[in-house]
Amino acid sequence: MLIGRIHLRLTDRSTTVRPRVKPALDTKHRLLEAANELIWTQSYGSVSVDDICAKADVRKGSFYHFFPSKSDLAVAAIEECWQQSREWLDKIFSTQNPPLERIEQYCAAVYEHQKEKAKKIGKVCGCPFASLGSEQSTLDEPIRQKGKEIFNRMDKYLETTLRDAAREDLIGKTDSAAAARDVLALVEGILLEAKVQNDLEIIKRLKPAVFRFLGISQHVK
Amino acid sequence: MLIGRIHLRLTDRSTTVRPRVKPALDTKHRLLEAANELIWTQSYGSVSVDDICAKADVRKGSFYHFFPSKSDLAVAAIEECWQQSREWLDKIFSTQNPPLERIEQYCAAVYEHQKEKAKKIGKVCGCPFASLGSEQSTLDEPIRQKGKEIFNRMDKYLETTLRDAAREDLIGKTDSAAAARDVLALVEGILLEAKVQNDLEIIKRLKPAVFRFLGISQHVK
Numbered sequence: 001m002l003i004g005r006i007h008l009r010l011t012d013r014s015t016t017v018r019p020r021v022k023p024a025l026d027t028k029h030r031l032l033e034a035a036n037e038l039i040w041t042q043s044y045g046s047v048s049v050d051d052i053c054a055k056a057d058v059r060k061g062s063f064y065h066f067f068p069s070k071s072d073l074a075v076a077a078i079e080e081c082w083q084q085s086r087e088w089l090d091k092i093f094s095t096q097n098p099p100l101e102r103i104e105q106y107c108a109a110v111y112e113h114q115k116e117k118a119k120k121i122g123k124v125c126g127c128p129f130a131s132l133g134s135e136q137s138t139l140d141e142p143i144r145q146k147g148k149e150i151f152n153r154m155d156k157y158l159e160t161t162l163r164d165a166a167r168e169d170l171i172g173k174t175d176s177a178a179a180a181r182d183v184l185a186l187v188e189g190i191l192l193e194a195k196v197q198n199d200l201e202i203i204k205r206l207k208p209a210v211f212r213f214l215g216i217s218q219h220v221k
Numbered sequence: 222m223l224i225g226r227i228h229l230r231l232t233d234r235s236t237t238v239r240p241r242v243k244p245a246l247d248t249k250h251r252l253l254e255a256a257n258e259l260i261w262t263q264s265y266g267s268v269s270v271d272d273i274c275a276k277a278d279v280r281k282g283s284f285y286h287f288f289p290s291k292s293d294l295a296v297a298a299i300e301e302c303w304q305q306s307r308e309w310l311d312k313i314f315s316t317q318n319p320p321l322e323r324i325e326q327y328c329a330a331v332y333e334h335q336k337e338k339a340k341k342i343g344k345v346c347g348c349p350f351a352s353l354g355s356e357q358s359t360l361d362e363p364i365r366q367k368g369k370e371i372f373n374r375m376d377k378y379l380e381t382t383l384r385d386a387a388r389e390d391l392i393g394k395t396d397s398a399a400a401a402r403d404v405l406a407l408v409e410g411i412l413l414e415a416k417v418q419n420d421l422e423i424i425k426r427l428k429p430a431v432f433r434f435l436g437i438s439q440h441v442k
Contacts, residue, residue, distance in 0.1 A: 041359055042359060042360055043264075043265075043266055043356050043357065043359075043360060044264075044266065045264055045265065045266015045267050045356070046266050046360055121359070123358070123359040124358075125359060126355065126358070130355070130413055130417075131355050131356070133413070133416070133417040134347065134351070134352050134355045134356065134413055134416060134417070135264050135266070135352070135355065135356045136264065137344070137345075137347070137416045137417050137419065138262055138263060138264075138342070138344040138345075138346055138416070139263055139264060139267055144417060144419060147417045148417055148418050148419075151414060151417060151418070178426070181414065181423075181426070182407070182411070182426065182430045182433070184410070184414070185407060185410030185411045185413070185414050185426075185430070186403070186406060186407045186410055186434075187410070188409075188410040188413055188414070189405070189406030189407055189408070189409040189410030189411075189413070190403070190406045190410075192351055192354070192355055192406070192409055192410070192413065193372060193402065193405070193406050193409070195354070195355060195358045195359070196351075196354040196355070196358050196365060196368045196369055196372060197369050197372070198358065198365060198369075202402075205399070205402070205403065205406075209403045209406070209434075212403070212434060213407075213430075213433060213434045215436065215438075217436075
């Protein structure tokens with residue numbers, strides 16, 4: 001449906017208004033969005049190229065124009081998802097914010113994202129990176145490598161935060177890199193539990209659990 | 222191959238000697254073992270009923286005699302895997318052992334199991350319960366429920382251990398149930414990271430990470 005230069009696309013989920021510019025990029029972007037949505041809320045194995053094409057409203061021929069395989073799409077989709085996450089992660093982990101506030105804000109943002117997703121899907125979906133990484137790491141080396149890359153990038157936010165916190169005597173002296181990896185593991189473990197228990201409330205434990213790990217007892221609820 | 226009353230079965234992996242008694246139970250057991258092996262080392266979605274039957278050396282008709290679907294088999298297989306795990310978990314978490322030794326032994330046993338599996342498979346496989354739960358929780362309600370059940374059972378070992386540790390003043394006073402859930406999340410998060418990074422060494426962080434979470438600073442390496 002064309003309204004002036006605006007292309008109004010009616011889908012089964014929502015009505016999106018998209019300017020008709022750079023159609024190839026638009027098609028690629030729709031495939032990435034569809035892949036992220038379907039794989040996150042279901043699983044990699046349960047979603048076919050046909051499902052992704054149907055969701056993205058793209059013909060199968062176009063799919064293979066952009067991606068040689070479902071695995072290649074998944075790798076690009078995780079990267080896209082990470083780039084989108086950076087929009088809020090960069091703000092939260094800005095060194096302009098006091099270190100412990102970064103952690104508090106991060107835990108709160110994770111809860112809000114999961115809540116928003118659960119509201120739409122009716123299930124706690126957990127971490128998209130960890131879910132795909134957990135499912136495919138023994139099977140698909142490029143997906144595993146991308147998952148590893150994302151974990152390592154996430155570690156950098158946490159490592160700087162912990163180093164800053166130690167420098168300001170907000171936590172005890174610590175190996176920031178090692179502690180950051182354990183904090184991320186704790187976050188991922190709690191998100192996994194929330195998914196398996198299908199219980200958003202579990203995610204509220206993020207902040208007290210991370211603070212307890214860091215020895216900030218006054219903040220533990 | 223029959224040797225006296227012993228049935229020698231040659232597979233692609235190993236030579237197993239099995240007495241030919243209760244063949245129905247034996248068939249069912251082979252299906253459970255094959256499902257656990259394939260789903261743990263690969264994924265639920267990538268393994269078909271045909272794959273499981275081939276691995277178990279069972280005809281498809283027999284499969285459906287025992288299990289209405291792949292999902293039903295997976296639920297029974299997780300239960301079987303838990304019962305097998307109980308053999309070493311009950312020993313380690315015996316209240317005869319001092320509380321912190323239980324945790325130390327648990328972390329060491331998890332490392333040994335993962336090492337043994339990685340040696341056979343060539344990859345770090347992570348936690349079988351968490352991997353399946355993470356993959357299928359938004360898709361398959363009976364599998365999610367069984368995963369939840371296993372997590373809750375595991376919590377009991379940890380909760381009693383932490384309550385005993387607090388009673389003996391080995392750790393500070395704590396809400397044992399809440400702390401046990403966070404310790405399990407930390408363990409699951411580290412196993413997930415080890416799988417995605419495909420690095421066994423990561424699992425050596427289990428003990429220092431759990432001890433740090435519990436505020437046992439003198440044990441932190």
